[in-house]
Amino acid sequence: MATHRLLLLPGDGIGPEVMEEVKRILAIIEARGILSLSIDEGLVGGCAYDAHGVAISDADVEKAQAADTVLLGAVGGPKWDSVAYEHRPEAGLLRLRKDLELFANLRPAICYPALADSSALKRELVDGLDLMIVRELTGGVYFGEPKEITDLPNGQKRAVDTQVYETYEIERIAKVAFELARVRSGRVTSADKRNVMKSGLLWNQVVTATHKQGYEDVKLDHMLADALGMQLVRAPKQFDVIVTDNLFGDILSDVASMLTGSLGMLPSASLGAEDENGRRKALYEPVHGSAPDIAGKGVANPLAMIASLAMALKYSLGKPEVADLLDRAISQTLADGIRTGDIHSEGTTKVGTTDMGKAVAERF
Amino acid sequence: MATHRLLLLPGDGIGPEVMEEVKRILAIIEARGILSLSIDEGLVGGCAYDAHGVAISDADVEKAQAADTVLLGAVGGPKWDSVAYEHRPEAGLLRLRKDLELFANLRPAICYPALADSSALKRELVDGLDLMIVRELTGGVYFGEPKEITDLPNGQKRAVDTQVYETYEIERIAKVAFELARVRSGRVTSADKRNVMKSGLLWNQVVTATHKQGYEDVKLDHMLADALGMQLVRAPKQFDVIVTDNLFGDILSDVASMLTGSLGMLPSASLGAEDENGRRKALYEPVHGSAPDIAGKGVANPLAMIASLAMALKYSLGKPEVADLLDRAISQTLADGIRTGDIHSEGTTKVGTTDMGKAVAERF
Ligand SMILES: CC(C)[C@H](C(=O)O)[C@@H](O)C(=O)O
Ligand SMILES: CC(C)[C@H](C(=O)O)[C@@H](O)C(=O)O
Numbered sequence: 089m090a091t092h093r094l095l096l097l098p099g100d101g102i103g104p105e106v107m108e109e110v111k112r113i114l115a116i117i118e119a120r121g122i123l124s125l126s127i128d129e130g131l132v133g134g135c136a137y138d139a140h141g142v143a144i145s146d147a148d149v150e151k152a153q154a155a156d157t158v159l160l161g162a163v164g165g166p167k168w169d170s171v172a173y174e175h176r177p178e179a180g181l182l183r184l185r186k187d188l189e190l191f192a193n194l195r196p197a198i199c200y201p202a203l204a205d206s207s208a209l210k211r212e213l214v215d216g217l218d219l220m221i222v223r224e225l226t227g228g229v230y231f232g233e234p235k236e237i238t239d240l241p242n243g244q245k246r247a248v249d250t251q252v253y254e255t256y257e258i259e260r261i262a263k264v265a266f267e268l269a270r271v272r273s274g275r276v277t278s279a280d281k282r283n284v285m286k287s288g289l290l291w292n293q294v295v296t297a298t299h300k301q302g303y304e305d306v307k308l309d310h311m312l313a314d315a316l317g318m319q320l321v322r323a324p325k326q327f328d329v330i331v332t333d334n335l336f337g338d339i340l341s342d343v344a345s346m347l348t349g350s351l352g353m354l355p356s357a358s359l360g361a362e363d364e365n366g367r368r369k370a371l372y373e374p375v376h377g378s379a380p381d382i383a384g385k386g387v388a389n390p391l392a393m394i395a396s397l398a399m400a401l402k403y404s405l406g407k408p409e410v411a412d413l414l415d416r417a418i419s420q421t422l423a424d425g426i427r428t429g430d431i432h433s434e435g436t437t438k439v440g441t442t443d444m445g446k447a448v449a450e451r452f
Numbered sequence: 453m454a455t456h457r458l459l460l461l462p463g464d465g466i467g468p469e470v471m472e473e474v475k476r477i478l479a480i481i482e483a484r485g486i487l488s489l490s491i492d493e494g495l496v497g498g499c500a501y502d503a504h505g506v507a508i509s510d511a512d513v514e515k516a517q518a519a520d521t522v523l524l525g526a527v528g529g530p531k532w533d534s535v536a537y538e539h540r541p542e543a544g545l546l547r548l549r550k551d552l553e554l555f556a557n558l559r560p561a562i563c564y565p566a567l568a569d570s571s572a573l574k575r576e577l578v579d580g581l582d583l584m585i586v587r588e589l590t591g592g593v594y595f596g597e598p599k600e601i602t603d604l605p606n607g608q609k610r611a612v613d614t615q616v617y618e619t620y621e622i623e624r625i626a627k628v629a630f631e632l633a634r635v636r637s638g639r640v641t642s643a644d645k646r647n648v649m650k651s652g653l654l655w656n657q658v659v660t661a662t663h664k665q666g667y668e669d670v671k672l673d674h675m676l677a678d679a680l681g682m683q684l685v686r687a688p689k690q691f692d693v694i695v696t697d698n699l700f701g702d703i704l705s706d707v708a709s710m711l712t713g714s715l716g717m718l719p720s721a722s723l724g725a726e727d728e729n730g731r732r733k734a735l736y737e738p739v740h741g742s743a744p745d746i747a748g749k750g751v752a753n754p755l756a757m758i759a760s761l762a763m764a765l766k767y768s769l770g771k772p773e774v775a776d777l778l779d780r781a782i783s784q785t786l787a788d789g790i791r792t793g794d795i796h797s798e799g800t801t802k803v804g805t806t807d808m809g810k811a812v813a814e815r816f
Contacts, residue, residue, distance in 0.1 A: 164647070178647045208685050209572050229593075229615065230648055237650050244619035247654035251593065251615070255608035281702070283528070283542045284594055286601050290611035314706040315741075321572050321685060321710040335645070339703060342678040346685040377679075 091124040092405055095155035097132040097148070100177060101378025102388035102441075103161025109390035109445030110159060110397050113414065116449060122410055128155070132184065133163030133177035133378070143180030149187055157404040158184070158371040159396060162378035177378075185225050188369045190358035191257065192264040193223040194399070195341040195375060197324075202422035203349040206431055209321070214347055219327045220272065221344055222265040223337025225358055227257045228287070230334045253287045253333070258294035260361065265331035266303040275307045275328040279316040279336055288313075291333060313340070320344055345375050352376055352389035352430045355396035357403050370404045372396040382429075386440045389428040391418055394448055417451035424451075455488040456769055459519035461496040461512070464541060465742025466752035466805075467525025473754035473809025474523060474761050477778065480813060486774055492519070496548065497527030497541035497742070507544030513551055521768040522548070522735040523760060526742035541742075549589050552733045554722035555621065556628040557587040558763070559705040559739060561688075566786035567713040570795055573685070578711055583691045584636065585708055586629040587701025589722055591621045592651070594698045617651045617697070622658035624725065629695035630667040639671045639692040643680040643700055652677075655697060677704070684708055709739050716740055716753035716794045719760035721767050734768045736760040746793075750804045753792040755782055758812055781815035788815075 094114070098107035117123050130136075130148035137143055143163075152158050163177040171177075184190070199207065199217040207214045232250035240246050262278070269276045278295045280288035292310055299308045311319065313336045319326065320340065324347050332340060345354045354376070360369035374392030382388055395418060401411035425436040426447045432438045439447065458478070462471035481487050494500075494512035501507055507527075516522050527541040535541075548554070563571065563581040571578045596614030604610050626642070633640045642659045644652035656674055663672045675683065677700045683690065684704065688711050696704060709718045718740070724733035738756030746752055759782060766775035789800040790811045796802045803811065 173650075173653060176647065182648070208574060208577055208687070210574060213572055232612070235650050237654055240618065245654055246616065246618045247649075247651040248596070249615040249649045249651050251613040252610065254604065254610045281699070283540065284546070284702075285611075285613045286537075286599050287611040287613050289537060290601055290609055294609075314703045317681070317703045317707045318710040321707055323572070335699075336703070338645070338648075339678045339681045339700070343681045343685055343707060346682040 089124045091126050092157065093155045094125055094127045095151050095158045096127060096129045097158060097160045098129070099161040099163045099378065100133045100135055100165050101162055101380045101383040103163070103378055105383070105386065105388050105441050106374065106390040106393035107159070107161045109441065109448070110393050112445050112449050113394060113397060113452060116452060117410070122407065123405060132160065132180040134165055134168040136180055137168060137171060137175055137177065141175070143175055143177055144183055149183065152184055152188060152371070153369075156367070157400050159400060160371055160373040161393065162374065162376065164378045165380040165383070167380075182230065184371060185358060186231060188371065189226055189360045190369060190371055191224060191226040191361070192261055192359040193225040193337065194268070194357040194359065195221040195223060195337075195345070195354070197221065197341070197344040197348050197354065199348045200353065200419055200422050202419070203353070203431060206349040206433060207347060209324075209347055214324065214349070217324055217348060219324060219344065220268060220329045221337060221341040222261065222268065222329060222331040223341055224257065224261045224333050227253055228334035251285070251287050251335070253290055255290070255294050258291050259298050262295045262298040262331060264359070265329050266299065266306045269306045269329040273328040274305070275309070277309045277311055277316065277327055277330050279311050279313040279330060279332040279340065281313050283312060287333070295331065316340060317343060320347065341375065349431065352392055352428065353395070354392050355399050357396075357399045359403065368404075370400065372400045386442065387429050388441050389430050390441050390445050391448070394418060394445070414452055417448045420451045421447045453488045455490050456521065457519045458489055458491045459515050459522045460491060460493045461522060461524045462493070463497045463525040463527045463742065464499055464529050465526055465744045465747040467527070467742055469747070469750065469752050469805050470738065470754040470757035471523070471525045473805065473812070474757050476809050476813050477758060477761055477816060480816060481774070486771065487769060496524065496544040498529055498532040500544055501532060501535060501539055501541065505539070507539055507541055508547055513547065516548055516552060516735070520731070521764050523764065524548075524735055524737040525757065526738065526740065528742045529744040529747070531744075546594065548735060549722060550595060552735065553590055553724045554733060554735055555588060555590040555725070556625055556723040557589040557701065558632070558721040558723065559585040559587060559701075559709070559718065561585065561705070561708040561712050561718060563712045564717065564783055564786050566783070567717070567795060570713040570797060571711060573688075573711055578688065578713070581688055581712060583688060583708065584632060584693045585701060585705040586625060586632065586693060586695040587705055588621065588625045588697050591617055592698035615649070615651050615699070617654055619654070619658050622655050623662050626659045626662040626695060628723070629693050630663065630670045633670045633693040637692040638669070639673070641673045641675055641680065641691055641694050643675050643677040643694060643696040643704065645677050647676060651697070659695065680704060681707060684711065705739065713795065716756055716792065717759070718756050719763050721760070721763045723767065734764065736764045750806065751793050752805050753794050754805050754809050755812070758782060758809070778816055781812045784815045785811045
């Protein structure tokens with residue numbers, strides 16, 4: 089049995105706590121002989137800055153490059169609010185995405201039946217919701233140059249960010265979306281602001297052209313990003329796969345995640361290109377942040393982190409059936425009324441991070 | 453009595469239909485001697501392109517410059533999908549915003565009690581909702597240069613958009629937000645992506661500094677734009693005034709508008725700076741688009757257009773009490789169960805554009 093190299097980057101805030109529950113599941117996977125794993129750990133975010141003066145050390149980037157799979161907790165917190173821009177905790181995450189060329193960010197928004205009532209939306213609008221946002225992750229305004237603040241002669245300042253997209257960047261993310269749609273409901277909605285942005289215009293043209301290159305079995309629609317934000321709230325079940333750029337994807341996936349009842353529930357995968365052996369670099373992380381307000385209290389919801397491991401089993405570790413088992417263990421835990429504080433409601437049992445992790449482990 | 457100069461730009465799609473209902477109200481206002489009006493009309497959007505080959509003629513921009521108040525319907529439609537980028541219908545609207553320096557876009561999201569049940573959100577989350585998004589409208593990625601698509605040597609293309617903000621642009625919009633908050637609940641939430649964008653960093657710093665220049669009676673919070681998108685869906689009533697940049701404002705105000713039950717209901721005001729006489733250029737338009745699918749059928753909802761006139765009465769025409777009367781006439785019409793198709797539900801009376809306009813007029 090080949091050994092898979094896993095790198096765990098717990099990060100800041102609740103990151104280390106929820107990562108502990110992933111380790112619990114990984115131990116079971118090893119004990120059962122499902123996979124042979126070589127597990128290493130590293131630092132990213134504020135904790136890396138405290139240790140090394142940078143948001144991720146070169147050594148840890150190298151470890152990530154060498155790993156088959158990176159699992160990341162969360163980065164950031166008020167402790168590092170006054171750190172210089174290039175060393176802020178997020179810079180570590182952004183460097184990882186960029187250096188590993190993790191251009192395809194998959195953000196599923198599914199509504200667990202047991203939680204449908206805790207959505208802000210009416211039950212009938214979200215019950216059974218299952219959509220996938222495919223966000224471009226290594227281009228756009230996140231990385232374009234110039235990106236700077238300059239002093240003007242009049243004593244004022246001028247800030248510039250640059251959104252850049254080249255044909256190949258749009259083409260490869262469109263392909264990911266079309267291929268995902270094929271194993272789902274076969275529909276892709278592409279979002280842009282082509283009525284205002286030149287990059288939106290190119291986005292629209294390239295997605296349309298890529299669709300004609302052998303993906304015509306997939307149904308493609310285009311929607312303006314603002315209209316899509318609205319439609320996500322009005323009738324989210326109309327969507328299957330949504331493909332959009334880095335910045336729109338950031339906002340729209342957060343809106344989508346909230347539809348499902350709790351952000352604490354949702355995983356994400358960030359994938360690179362396939363190499364000649366059909367393998368791709370990959371990083372998995374919960375959509376939620378580091379939640380500094382509840383960090384260290386043992387109350388954080390570890391389900392998004394565990395669901396991120398399920399995505400890793402599916403997309404990187406060649407064990408989709410084990411991923412399904414793990415996803416079912418999460419659903420069953422919820423169906424059994426076990427809840428952390430963020431999703432607790434009357435008539436359910438409130439537990440902390442560790443007991444939630446144990447509950448999933450027992451059902452796995 | 454001084455005569456106010458009004459310019460009506462009905463635009464495309466349902467624009468002309470909903471503008472007819474504004475004319476009905478204006479006729480009443482004149483007949484009652486409330487205001488003396490000199491009303492002119494012009495073309496903007498696709499209709500201007502058809503007539504003049506540009507999305508707005510210089511002559512109509514001059515008329516807008518000279519007017520006290522511009523009322524705009526909506527622009528755009530599939531008919532002009534293949535028009536060159538610089539002549540697309542939206543270019544007319546963007547030119548008006550830029551040439552008149554309408555930097556402050558006010559987008560209220562209020563939930564009419566009679567419509568609370570038609571929101572996608574649970575009633576208790578939106579009942580009584582009353583928030584105001586203050587969107588910067590003449591800067592950011594909408595207007596920054598370079599904005600272009602270039603050919604690369606490898607046959608691919610490269611698209612660039614540039615987000616630019618200078619200190620004064622952020623300062624003046626922050627002031628608008630603080631001043632509005634003072635006559636509301638006294639709270640401002642500023643949204644940016646300072647963890648990723650230099651313009652977000654400057655935004656954050658300038659809003660914070662402006663707050664200290666005599667606005668400390670207002671409570672100021674900062675939120676990342678993605679988190680704010682989430683919170684809008686989770687618990688919109690936590691917000692009073694939200695201030696954000698042009699692009700985030702575009703998306704977040706559409707999300708917010710959908711919370712209220714129908715986009716067809718919401719007006720907006722775009723204001724310029726005050727001159728030495730305390731007067732400012734202003735354009736009022738519904739948040740909804742040109743809805744080409746229902747254009748010409750007499751079924752469009754004119755309430756957002758009529759509510760835009762109410763905003764004009766309040767912010768430009770010096771008649772806040774008449775604005776209140778008009779807003780109350782809209783609420784009463786809804787309370788009486790009169791509905792256009794977009795907001796129709798069982799047990800209410802479905803009417804077309806004209807009858808809806810007449811119903812409001814009768815109650816005004
Ligand atoms: C932490 C931050 C840099 C990041 C982003 O903006 O991409 C986060 O919001 C996300 O969505 O993963
Ligand atoms: C029509 C379009 C250019 C416009 C915008 O993006 O500003 C619209 O979406 C709006 O919100 O007023």
